[in-house]
Amino acid sequence: MPLSSPLNVPPRDVPGPLIAPTETAVDSAAGHKIMQQLIHLRWIAVVGQIATIVFVTQVFRIRLPIAEMCMVLAVLIAFNVGSHLRWHEKREVSYPELFFALLVDVAGLTLLLYFSGGIVNPFAFLFLLQVSIGAVMLRRRGAWAIAGITLLCLSGLAIHSLPLQWPFDPERGIESLYIQGMLLCFALNGGLLVYFITRIMSSLRDRDAQLAELRQRAVEEEHIVRMGLLASGAAHELGTPLATLSVILGDWKRLPEIRKHPDLLEEVGEMQTQLARCKSIVSAILLSAGETRGESSKRTTVRGFLDTLVEEWRASRQVEAFEYTNAIEPGLPAVFDETVRQMIWNVLDNAFEASPAWLRFEAQRDDSRLVLRVSDRGPGFDPDILAQFGKPYASSKGQPGRGLGLFLVVNVARTLGGSVVARNREEGGAVVELTLPLASIDSGSGVQV
Structure with missing residues (x-):
């Protein structure tokens, strides 16, 4: 009876070096997840193999070299334990390491087929599953290498293998044990390939979407x-x-x-x-731009910086009603530069243009994050603008060149490790929430944009 360990790829990640060497950070995490999946599936294969050996020997009374097959399974178990310990600590997976892991599965399948009839074993067609895995997951040369190795193994099994003591009676049709084994092998191959390939294609689509987002970010x-x-x-x-x-x-x-x-x-x-x-x-x-006219970033507190910013902004804007709430505790140190100040001003200016009669600015701390929320009673954002929020020239003002303010806000916040979220208020108007990690504005690091 054979051993089959299909490589079940997580739907969100595919190892980049094996498909397209593009994003190292994404590839490293994806490769580690795939190796972990391979380890888990090898455990499933070992358990399934043990159950298969027990079933065919006890139910069909087929004689198998139990001791030799158990030795193969013991080696696979030891290999899997070592792999688990290694990849539990080490997160980077190289191409040769994944290729070697697939070779171990091919070797295990070959040995188990050798002890159970060789090429006359209907489960010999599970080699196709290993070839399919290699074709999807490996580079071109690696995929051809897996195909060539499996062909050599299958040829060797046609020449040398231990005979399988069972009634070879294909003339009985569907009642034949051999025909039933072939049907079961086909069902396993077909089911696992459909399941595996569909998940791989989903992973590739997700990965392409991530790469497209990274390219768009680079363009921006x-x-x-x-x-x-x-x-x-x-x-x-x-x-x-x-x-x-x-x-x-x-x-x-x-x-x-x-x-x-x-x-x-x-x-x-x-x-x-x-x-x-x-x-x-x-x-x-x-x-x-790094060319100061005498001013420089100053060490201050988050609360003091926001109070000063609001005071300066209100002095130059004739807003009728302005509600300001600063819930940041006094003494929280920070270093702000002009970029952060201008980013917050842009959000306030956009809200002021939409709602000159009323504006609310709230500042609070959420664990290790600074949360700034600007609300207005204007017409709100159009659904199309919300869908493209933060994109250049996405503006409801209908004037050429508008929409750059929020575009810069989103990109500066992203550079600092934060985020900007916009939504419409149920009572009318809009809310723009800006979140920044306090670590990016603490007194030790300052702000580097």
């Missing part, structure tokens, strides 16, 4: 780099005209004609305020 990050270069260049070019305007406004403010008119003097002062804000924006762009 390249898009951000281009935007950063353009923004940095624009900031450099804006420096000179802004400085010139600052000097001109200072001269205007000292002119007697303007000083005599309080309204004009107030307007010049407002222009200087807005000009100072423009300089601050330019400084923020250069700071994010």
Whole structure:
């Protein structure tokens, strides 16, 4: 009787080096899972083989070399125990190691067939299962090697094997024990192949989806780099005209004609305020690009940073009703740079554009995460926008070039190991929830975007 150990692949992972050497991190985890599945299925095969030996010897009274077959099973059990101990500690699986594991299954099947009739054993066709496993899981050369080795083993069994003491009576048709064994072998082969191949194809589709997502992320990050270069260049070019305007406004403010008119003097002062804000924006762009204008990241607390951020944002926005709740405990240290500040401002600005009459900003700590929640009473997100949330130029404002704010928010949060989730409120409006790991903004690491 034969030993069969089909390689049952987890539906979410396929070992990359055996199919397409693309993502090492995904491949390593997938290879380890497959090796674990192979170990588990080998246990099932050993148990099934023992049950088969007991059944054919006790029910059909067929004589088998029990001692020799038990030795083969003992070796497989010892190999499986060693494999379990090894792969329980070591998580990386190399291509030769998986190839060797499949060779062990082929060798076990060959030896058990040798002691049970060789090629005349109807279960000899289970070699096709091993070939199919190799064709799906191994590289081209490895798959051909498994096919060649199984062919050599089958040829050797046709020449040398211990005779099987059973009535070889194919002329009895379906009543023949040999025909029944062939039908059972075909059922096993067909069932396991359908089950195995369908799961492999599902795994390949999932893996392709993961790779497509990684490629999309790479494209988005390249898009951000281009935007950063353009923004940095624009900031450099804006420096000179802004400085010139600052000097001109200072001269205007000292002119007697303007000083005599309080309204004009107030307007010049407002222009200087807005000009100072423009300089601050330019400084923020250069700071994010690593070219500071004198400012730098400061050590502070999460609560203090958010309080200051909200105070500055409210001073430059005429929101009618603004609800702010900061539930972060005092003294929690952090290092924030301008990128994080601008990310939160973008979320607030988008909510303000949708709902200038009312806005709510909540901050709280959830274990090791910082959770920031911005709510508004605007029209909410369209279903199509929610489905593409965080994609560039996905905006309901209907204007060219819009939608980049939330795109940058999502990518900055992802770079920090966090996430951004958007949903519509049942009572109207929308909620954008931003989650950041506290480890990415602690006082030891700072923020690296």
